[in-house]
Amino acid sequence: MSIRLTVTFAFLIFAFISTAQDRFYTKSGNISFYSKAPLEDIEATHRSAVCVLDTKTGSLQFTMLIKGFEFENEEMQEHFNEDYLESNKYPKAEFKGQIVNNATVNYGRPGTYPVRVTGQLTIHGVTKEVQSAGTIKVEGSGLVATSSFTIPVADYNIKIPSLVKDKVAKTVKITVDTKLAPFK
Amino acid sequence: MKRFVTIVVLLVLIAAGVYAYRMYTGKVKSLEDADADATVTAIDLVAAFEKDSATANKQYLGKIVAVTGNIKSIEKESGSIVLGEEASMSSVRCSLDTNFVKKIAGLNLGNQITIKGACTGFNADELGLGSDVVLNRCVIPANKN
Numbered sequence: 001m002s003i004r005l006t007v008t009f010a011f012l013i014f015a016f017i018s019t020a021q022d023r024f025y026t027k028s029g030n031i032s033f034y035s036k037a038p039l040e041d042i043e044a045t046h047r048s049a050v051c052v053l054d055t056k057t058g059s060l061q062f063t064m065l066i067k068g069f070e071f072e073n074e075e076m077q078e079h080f081n082e083d084y085l086e087s088n089k090y091p092k093a094e095f096k097g098q099i100v101n102n103a104t105v106n107y108g109r110p111g112t113y114p115v116r117v118t119g120q121l122t123i124h125g126v127t128k129e130v131q132s133a134g135t136i137k138v139e140g141s142g143l144v145a146t147s148s149f150t151i152p153v154a155d156y157n158i159k160i161p162s163l164v165k166d167k168v169a170k171t172v173k174i175t176v177d178t179k180l181a182p183f184k
Numbered sequence: 185m186k187r188f189v190t191i192v193v194l195l196v197l198i199a200a201g202v203y204a205y206r207m208y209t210g211k212v213k214s215l216e217d218a219d220a221d222a223t224v225t226a227i228d229l230v231a232a233f234e235k236d237s238a239t240a241n242k243q244y245l246g247k248i249v250a251v252t253g254n255i256k257s258i259e260k261e262s263g264s265i266v267l268g269e270e271a272s273m274s275s276v277r278c279s280l281d282t283n284f285v286k287k288i289a290g291l292n293l294g295n296q297i298t299i300k301g302a303c304t305g306f307n308a309d310e311l312g313l314g315s316d317v318v319l320n321r322c323v324i325p326a327n328k329n
Contacts, residue, residue: 028277030262047263047320050313063307063310065304066305067245068279070320073211073212074210081246183313
């Protein structure tokens with residue numbers, strides 16, 4: 001076998017290996033939101049968000065079922081689903097975006113890398129551009145993705161009845177903290 | 185008569201007070217003692233959503249569903265149990281009520297189990313990861329035998 005062929009072959013194998021581990025995912029992603037309000041803080045956690053990250057392109061996607069948000073308070077959970085997010089009509093929230101500085105993350109070397117993410121966030125049937133800063137931690141065979149950003153409730157056409165307007169904050173802080181495992 | 189009116193008014197006020205108090209402090213109840221709205225196998229539940237998600241949503245979304253199936257995987261960290269056929273990409277994902285997460289230790293892969301949870305919807309296979317019906321606040325009912 002000529003050297004050229006061997007080198008080509010080696011590259012092919014390398015390319016194959018790298019494709020196999022390009023995609024990282026989870027189906028039990030942790031996403032929570034928090035809103036500070038004079039009367040009562042509003043807080044809920046989602047433990048079944050689906051997330052896929054393509055480390056080669058930096059493309060990042062999240063999808064979650066609105067009804068999957070768990071509240072401490074039952075009444076709040078009902079209002080959230082029925083009045084504010086109308087989860088029967090709009091069952092999902094979605095994010096499709098990109099790690100802008102994907103090239104600076106060395107997915108092959110353990111460590112914590114700061115990232116900037118930009119993309120389209122769809123909640124309550126409304127899609128808006130969002131930007132966020134976060135980190136990608138490379139550890140073991142997997143990744144941990146974290147980020148936190150604030151969105152204005154009014155952006156997503158979520159109507160807050162005037163009766164409780166002063167009791168509910170106008171912005172919501174969303175926190176993502178999720179492990180990702182290699183796909184297959 | 186006057187006395188009667190006073191008593192009625194007082195009772196109404198107390199009831200309103202209790203209601204208001206409950207509104208602000210009412211914790212989400214455990215599904216442990218709740219009756220299931222539907223009983224179905226994991227395979228049938230997935231099939232129903234894959235066939236026609238609009239109809240399945242009407243039937244199951246937001247309802248308390250008792251699902252029976254084989255344990256396909258157990259995710260200790262997130263407290264989830266995945267039910268369904270080993271060979272299929274589709275599953276029923278059950279996110280456990282935090283009080284039941286410790287019960288994971290006693291479960292074995294491949295065994296049949298019945299899990300009761302609130303159906304939060306269906307994630308169609310948009311990302312190439314297989315589709316899933318998702319339940320949360322899941323409890324594992326004790327064996328009645």
